[in-house]
Amino acid sequence: MSPLYLVSDAVASALGGHDYEVETPVWPGGRRTRSHTARLDDVEADVGLLMTDLVPAPRLREATECLRTLDLPWLLLTGTPSGPLWGAVLDVGVQGIMPSSTGLADVVEALDRLLAGETLVNDQERTELVEEWHRSQSRKDGLVERVHSLTPRERTVLRMLYAGQGVGQISDALNVSEATVRSHVKSVLHKFRVNSQLDAVAVLGWLRDDPESLDWWESA
Template sequence: MTGSRRRSRLRVAVASDQSLVSDAVRTALAERGFEPVVLRWPGEVLPRPRQPVRRGPVDVGLLVSELDRRARIRAAGLVMRRGSAPWAVLTGAPRGPLWGAALEGGAGVVLSSETSLEDVIATLQRLARGQTTMPEADQRVLRAAWDEQRHRDQVLRERAGSLTPREREVLLLLYSGEPVGRIAALFDVSPATVRSQVKSVLRKLEVNSQLAAVAAVRALLDDAADEVRS
């Protein structure tokens, strides 16, 4: 038997893009008899260790994230691929493509953030025993939803590449909640000019409404953030 199997307490890796969340989870698990170890989130700079970290394998992992940006999805995948332990992901994201992203990144099961602590603990115990806790059919549906979302995002980014610098500025201002009149004042142009630019944005993005165009800004913001990090 390995040392991991001889231990009476499960050793749980804990990771979150919010340090306060990971500390709270660590405390809750420790109070329930687990041996939690907080892992550093990719890119996170810690002034000092949150806890003495003992080296060695873990039995199971728990990752907590909203997964609301591509950067967080990639970081979650990096965390879960660090070792061979199975992972559970706890997220506030609605069931759908982002759950598929977590599964694609290495999660064995995805749970809603509304899941009770008792159910989270039961899931971790089952995962540590090598038991499947999420039906394969559900996983296939969620992975397919994520594949479709990635395809739509890629098409959108290609269309967004045809926007002029001014059209991109107008779109980002609309996303920020600025009305047409305010945008016109900022650029010292007439509202009619801004409306014409908005129509051009809708045509290039191949969407039918200003609301749909604003919803598409996420891909542009993600790309801009990637450029800053690279």
């Protein structure tokens, strides 16, 4: 299955030509179509094929919802490079990961191997990637906690820094002195445990694609 229904339909048709009986359920949050009518929890299958990138954060959540809903050996085709995001999906059911560009014959061979009870990721690589994912999440949780410790005015100043505005511009826009702005910036750096405005902006950029982490972003 894939959030791109035309891709999903094309691959389903191709696998049908290799004696696979294919179901294409509705992607989480997606709309029903003529060929995508089944709910995930109504599907009965022996192996799963997931075709999606793992960014931005909402796409990763949708992918892991698929994996958690159907307890299957899953093969993931993705353009996302190896790293902690691979650990996220390996942690919840993926047994093989291949590039999105993988040819049909290789995909069929991989699915056959999964059906035979094989895993396509060795134990050491799986352990390292899953641990990398958990470390990443732990770091993120700490950063989110620091972001939410900011006062409303500190959040506003940080957002303006992220938008590329300097201290003087922020001072004019907020009708406060530059010394006051610098005081807010100093407090942000202290709470983020970083040494420069650039580092603080980088922290925000790292988190900003996840609306659940920064639910104040639009309203601050």
